[in-house]
Amino acid sequence: MHCLWCDADMIPELSWKTIFWLSRPTYLCPPCAEQLTILKGKRCGKCSRESDEEVCPDCRWWAADAAWDDPLVRNYAVFSYNDAMKEMIAKWKYRGDYCLGKVFEGAYQTAFKQAFSFLSREAVAVPIPLSDERMHERGFNQAKMLADFLPLKTWDILTRNHSEKQSKKTRRQRVTAANPFQLTRTVKHPVILADDIYTTGSTLRHAAFVLKEHGCPAVYALTLIRG
Amino acid sequence: MDDYELSRRYAGKLLLRHEILIDEPRFEHLLNAHYFTSETAIQTKWSHHECRRCGNQKPSLFGQIPCHHCGETHVYCRKCIEMGRVMACSLLYEWTSPDQPWPSHPNACTWEGELTTAQQKASDLIVRKIQGREKEILTWAVCGAGKTEILYPGISEALKLGMRVCIATPRADVVRELLPRLREAFSGVYIQGLYGGSLEKDGTAQLMIATTHQLLRFKQAFDVMIIDEVDAFPYTHDTSLPFAAARAKKETSTTIYLTATPRQEQQMRMARKKLPHVFIPRRFHGHPMPVPVFHMCYSLKKDLQKSQPPKAFFKWFHHRKTPGRQLLIFVPTINLAGNLTQKLAAILSNSTTMAVHASDHDREEKVQQFREKRFQILVTTTILERGVTFPSVDVAILDAGHTVFDEAALVQIAGRAGRSPSDPTGEVVFFHDGKTEAMREAVRSITRMNKRGGFH
Structure with missing residues (x-):
């Protein structure tokens, strides 16, 4: 095995344990794995931001917006958004290094077990889609890849209008933008939205809103990072 | 765009379709007229792949991706992915119509200096x-x-x-x-x-x-x-x-x-x-290359583990012949560069210290500031080993026996000292805990070069 990030040769440790139990494959060498930090400690119960308060000011602001009931029950994030993570995400998503996504598989599954074990097996994973243009450009949807890691059925039932990249917009533009999502079929089960990053939460809320509108009982989200 | 402009832009290139900024019908026409020729970007023989753009053949640097366009799973090259992804279904295009000649510049050189x-x-x-x-x-x-x-x-x-x-x-x-x-x-x-x-x-x-x-x-x-x-x-x-x-x-x-x-x-x-x-064999200012001096430090590995510069370093530092010179310190790893800088800054509080390494975003800026003598000590990994010139520095390597410092690297590092005619000498010190062949070879090769340059 070679490290998917630095291509260093990894020599698997040989012990009785590894002989008798198949261990989870490791895709990163220890120094590279060390650079990613899994979020631990106190966080906002709603959006996963590191915070001492139960609910962070951002989420209070969402809740106070009387125009809608917040459609998202909660978001759980796995990693913090440090420089190493930024580089990996850029290579995976923007450069299109598809395999690199495997690096996140283990941690994403563990986080699912930790945060969403209460969900029934009926629940479905719904990836945040890319617009057709963006899909054509990148060749794959990183959120779909994440959704497929989960031990749930993946329903790719959302579609998206083309607009400028979220990452190029300001906070105000994101929050006030029109809802770009449509639903291709309805779901009567709880839904976990899968996406790579929660920044302002507007994308996930737009998607959650469309799902709720068509009768979905509850919408959660599991993102790789809390930006 | 006429033929001349097309040739200027695309002759001598090997490009992916999206790097060629010509609309589809026009491109189709050029392709049929053999202005462009294509080849498959990844060649596969049995299960051995080769990327025709970067020459990569290493199996671990190929990945599999479900292709959105063909609906199949393809191989792609991970090595040159920074330049845009190359997949098994991609084509590389080459301009194959005759080139337009480049203009002749009779007296292009406006440099007025003199060569030795x-x-x-x-x-x-x-x-x-x-x-x-x-x-x-x-x-x-x-x-x-x-x-x-x-x-x-x-x-x-x-x-x-x-x-x-x-x-x-x-x-x-x-x-x-x-x-x-x-x-x-x-x-x-x-x-x-x-x-x-x-x-x-x-x-x-x-x-x-x-x-x-x-x-x-x-x-x-x-x-x-x-x-x-x-x-x-x-x-x-x-x-x-x-x-x-x-x-x-x-x-x-x-x-x-x-x-x-x-x-x-x-x-x-x-x-x-x-x-x-x-x-x-001679530097342009006519002075010989400084020959490195070895300093043995018995507890070097232990000290560096604690990110502590060895005692011998301080001893040397306080008795430098020209204390006014800036100091360039080379260390083997990025981590060490960062930690050591903090320690040094705390101990030598009257001289300012900075660190640079390959993944440092302010690298250019820091190097420029060092060149302008805005701070005294620069701790660096091998990235500053060559091609960069500082007018007047002393050079120290901590753990010169480390494998990243091969003979060529050591000679290059020694060559950072004494670059300017106004200060043509400089001290070069290798701190080590055991001489390596590379260190010995480096000194041998420097003395040999100096000899060939007529210095004895």
């Missing part, structure tokens, strides 16, 4: 090789011999003959440093500098400076290929770069290697007279 006799001799030889369209020549010049200036007459001659010239170097830092110097020396010629993140990207100039990565987009483009610091770290270890350099030059072309520390293989070829070369 040794420089003149080398540069005359380079000019002759270019005129005779001979295959290759190696210029072996000690660090600080003024390699760039030696090239000016050669480049000038090539431009006079209407040739296309490329200076390839493994490091973006070097491109950034060379570009303004060349623009000044050839003020009437349009020059482009290509590196990841450069503003100009199209590579349409007659005279170019490029990192070897950027060369991956060229094929049979240059009449004169100047390869700077061929022995530099990524160049010898990364097979895609010699691959790119070899492909980017035309079939009849002149390759000029510039180096201060030729590798074993080149030394052998020189000894067998298979590789023509010219040796410049």
Whole structure:
């Protein structure tokens, strides 16, 4: 095995344990794995931001917006958004290094077990889609890849209008933008939205809103990072 | 765009479809008329893949991706992915209609400096090789011999003959440093500098400076290929770069290697007279290279584990012959550079200390500030080992026995000292916990070069 990030040769440790139990494959060498930090400690119960308060000011602001009931029950994030993570995400998503996504598989599954074990097996994973243009450009949807890691059925039932990249917009533009999502079929089960990053939460809320509108009982989200 | 402009833009390139900015019907037409020819980007034989853009053949650097366009799972190259993903279904396009000739610049060189006799001799030889369209020549010049200036007459001659010239170097830092110097020396010629993140990207100039990565987009483009610091770290270890350099030059072309520390293989070829070369043993200011001094530190590994500089270092530091000089400290790893800087800053509080390494975003800025003498001590990894000039520094290596410091690296590092005519000497100290063959060889090779330069 070679490290998917630095291509260093990894020599698997040989012990009785590894002989008798198949261990989870490791895709990163220890120094590279060390650079990613899994979020631990106190966080906002709603959006996963590191915070001492139960609910962070951002989420209070969402809740106070009387125009809608917040459609998202909660978001759980796995990693913090440090420089190493930024580089990996850029290579995976923007450069299109598809395999690199495997690096996140283990941690994403563990986080699912930790945060969403209460969900029934009926629940479905719904990836945040890319617009057709963006899909054509990148060749794959990183959120779909994440959704497929989960031990749930993946329903790719959302579609998206083309607009400028979220990452190029300001906070105000994101929050006030029109809802770009449509639903291709309805779901009567709880839904976990899968996406790579929660920044302002507007994308996930737009998607959650469309799902709720068509009768979905509850919408959660599991993102790789809390930006 | 007419044929002339198309040729200017696309001749000598090897590009993916989305890098060619021509609309589909027009492109279709050009393809049918054989203006462009295509080849599959990844060749597969049995289960062995080869990327035709970067020459990658390493299995771990190929990945599988479900292709959105064909609905199949394809192989893609992970090695050159920074330049846009190349997949098994991608095609690489090459301009195959006759090239338009490049203009001739009769007196391109506007540089008015003078070459030393040794420089003149080398540069005359380079000019002759270019005129005779001979295959290759190696210029072996000690660090600080003024390699760039030696090239000016050669480049000038090539431009006079209407040739296309490329200076390839493994490091973006070097491109950034060379570009303004060349623009000044050839003020009437349009020059482009290509590196990841450069503003100009199209590579349409007659005279170019490029990192070897950027060369991956060229094929049979240059009449004169100047390869700077061929022995530099990524160049010898990364097979895609010699691959790119070899492909980017035309079939009849002149390759000029510039180096201060030729590798074993080149030394052998020189000894067998298979590789023509010219040796410049003197620095341009006429002083010898400083010879490194060894300092043994018994608890070096222990100290460095605690990110603590060894005692011997402080002893030396406080008794330097010229305390006014800035100090450049080389360390083997990025982590150590960061931690050691904090410790040093705390202990030597009256001199300011900074660290730079490859993944440092403010690298250029810090190097520039150090050059302007805004701070005293710079701790660095091997990234500043070559191609960068500071006027007046002492140099120390902590753990010179580490494997990242091979002979070439050590010679290069020693060559950072004594670069300016106003301060032509400098101390070079290797702190180690056991001499390695590389260290011994480095000193031997420096004394040998000094001897050949007439110093005893």
